[in-house]
């Protein structure tokens with residue numbers, strides 16, 4: 001286990017350092033624009049953890065980000081770059097909302113699993129299209145998932161402005177059945193902590209187990225690390241590319257579902273926001289490790305939640321975007337630096 | 351403090367120690383290489399040869415010890431320092447860019463410019479001069495991927511010389527060469543030596559050591575166990591020093607008792623990557639309990655043949671019949687399930703997942719078998735137990751099953767693959783270059799194992815560029831040339847010369863008619 005621990009530590013160090021350095025750089029920026037970084041960070045911290053509402057808000061933001069982070073991270077494990085989590089979130093949310101409106105007469109122990117399955121299947125199918133195109137038609141998943149994002153957005157716009165629109169002319173779906181809604185754990189003022197947080201926590205465990213303990217995880221990793229050897233070992237590359245995309249999409253679809261069943265009670269246009277793209281950031285910072293991803297999601301949700309308070313303290317909210325950007329840059333740059341080093345070494349060997 | 355005089359030595363490494371997590375790869379190693387000599391480093395797989403040379407070339411840094419070049423202590427922190435000290439290294443696995451031309455590869459990292467422009471013409475001229483001077487003929491404008499391995503190696507050597515190397519390190523340069531190419535390489539090395547270059551040669555082939563070196567350093571388990579003048583030793587003694595026991599340099603086996611045909615290949619046509627037919631209407635059969643050897647110069651369709659039989663490459667026409675079933679279009683998985691094992695030619699491409707630990711590599715292909723998986727979950731405990739046994743039985747070093755594949759020495763990677771395929775109890779084994787890069791002890795072991803598999807009734811198709819290996823293991827020998835079989839013989843009814851002629855494209859019947 002030594003070697004693995006060693007690697008793991010190196011990864012953890014890289015991520016932690018990146019976060020620290022980015023905070024320092026942002027602090028320098030603040031000093032340059034004449035603000036006190038200590039005040040700003042204190043406000044940020046207070047905004048993210050200072051009150052019950054803040055903590056609830058923070059957790060509710062982290063919850064879907066964990067899922068999209070896991071989605072993108074799982075794709076990375078198979079050597080796939082799923083940029084289409086956003087589209088998969090939308091399709092998942094849409095489908096779960098639709099099923100959610102149909103299960104009014106069912107008890108919750110039927111309707112809740114049904115909406116969740118619908119959402120996951122929706123995301124999985126949407127991603128599997130890109131997987132299939134890659135495996136059997138050679139189309140690169142980056143291109144196809146981006147295109148599928150647009151398609152998903154347009155489909156959603158169409159249906160919530162037409163066949164699946166709530167009365168009243170607003171672009172949103174009818175609300176889902178009460179039996180399909182996740183209960184809240186607690187509410188403080190207007191903010192509520194929904195039980196959907198448990199879905200995200202469960203997903204961390206499930207994905208961790210899939211990657212580390214299952215035959216599927218073995219095959220997916222083999223394909224990601226060395227497709228030639230995988231094929232030699234009787235592992236079907238095509239099947240695993242589709243499967244990995246589907247699992248990735250299911251997670252993204254689940255992220256959309258949780259917003260329907262735990263936050264809004266219906267589908268509406270901006271529900272997914274950019275959480276699919278955030279998933280890329282989070283998977284990078286978390287270095288594709290389920291636990292790393294959970295922590296990274298919490299980090300991002302914290303600086304976002306805290307940013308309002310920072311704004312009130314007089315430091316522009318956009319600074320957190322800069323912080324986030326620098327973190328990604330540093331984590332990615334670490335790879336760049338490593339690659340450059342290897343290339344140099346190779347050239348020198350020449 | 352004594353101040354030793356090392357001025358007669360091109361390279362002195364003193365007290366070199368290098369630890370990897372859990373492995374002492376070099377343990378106070380001393381190496382003395384005289385100026386202008388060809389010095390061999392031999393030793394078992396994992397003895398620490400590559401590690402030692404990587405430190406001389408600055409790829410990794412020693413934990414302890416000093417390096418002296420031409421009598422002066424030198425800090426070698428990276429390959430640039432090494433190049434500055436006029437040291438060059440040709441690696442076991444080549445590091446060329448496939449799509450670039452020979453010149454482009456050679457100048458890579460040291461591109462000649464005139465003003466803002468790339469000046470390839472000047473380098474082309476320099477390369478021609480180098481080629482001529484050392485007898486390293488190669489077309490500067492050829493594309494790397496079109497060149498045979500032997501030529502690629504020349505490119506690597508020229509590259510090293512182009513950077514001004516006076517001291518050349520070659521890590522198992524002959525492992526991938528044909529006997530012909532090996533001879534040519536040796537001519538080149540002697541030439542280089544005449545021109546005053548010093549050469550350090552890592553090899554597992556003791557006859558090569560005897561043929562061209564002046565002195566030998568023997569390593570074992572990270573330590574130097576002997577330094578001898580080549581003229582005062584012999585292969586048996588060297589083998590003894592390496593392995594620490596008597597090694598049989600020849601294979602002993604009884605007569606085969608072949609049973610029914612288990613594999614038939616009929617009129618097989620297979621294309622290589624560029625779309626040219628590499629296997630051209632080839633037929634052969636393998637019976638249970640026999641070893642059928644395919645002799646031939648590399649690049650005559652062996653790769654494509656084995657890949658087609660194992661399902662890794664598409665068949666254009668013809669049939670493959672295994673256990674009486676037409677498997678021409680079966681997936682690799684299906685063939686495995688029917689009992690076909692495969693030791694692939696390219697271990698890093700097909701055989702091993704470098705980022706998987708050893709115990710994961712041991713179950714590749716069997717990972718969904720009920721022994722290792724209940725259908726959903728891997729049985730990690732069983733897998734580890736199984737791996738511990740294999741590591742012991744096949745003497746993989748270090749015996750650590752959670753080491754990543756990439757951290758094993760080349761020969762031990764090969765052992766992992768061979769162990770896996772044998773443990774999987776196939777009824778037919780497609781074996782390609784099974785002992786490439788293995789030390790004498792390990793070769794002895796693998797050969798014995800293959801023979802005992804044969805005696806248990808397993809059919810074996812053996813592809814090897816080593817004529818010796820073909821002769822000592824095969825019950826029947828087929829010689830392949832440009833994708834066709836030139837003739838079939840048995841080891842006792844032919845000579846290496848005759849097979850050599852077939853390898854060069856003469857049909858057996860023609861040869862015998864003339865004789």
Ligand SMILES: Nc1ncnc2c1ncn2[C@@H]1O[C@H](COP(=O)(O)OP(=O)(O)OP(=O)(O)O)[C@@H](O)[C@H]1O
Nearest residue numbers: 370375395396397398399400401757758759760761
């Ligand atoms: N990066 C690494 N991390 C851990 N162990 C390593 C690493 N590199 C090498 N080793 C170990 O160091 C030992 C020496 O390896 P080395 O590659 O030098 O052997 P070698 O003598 O070249 O063997 P071979 O003949 O098989 O090529 C081996 O046990 C190997 O597993």
Ligand SMILES: [Mg+2]
Nearest residue numbers: 399400759760
């Ligand atoms: Mg080596």
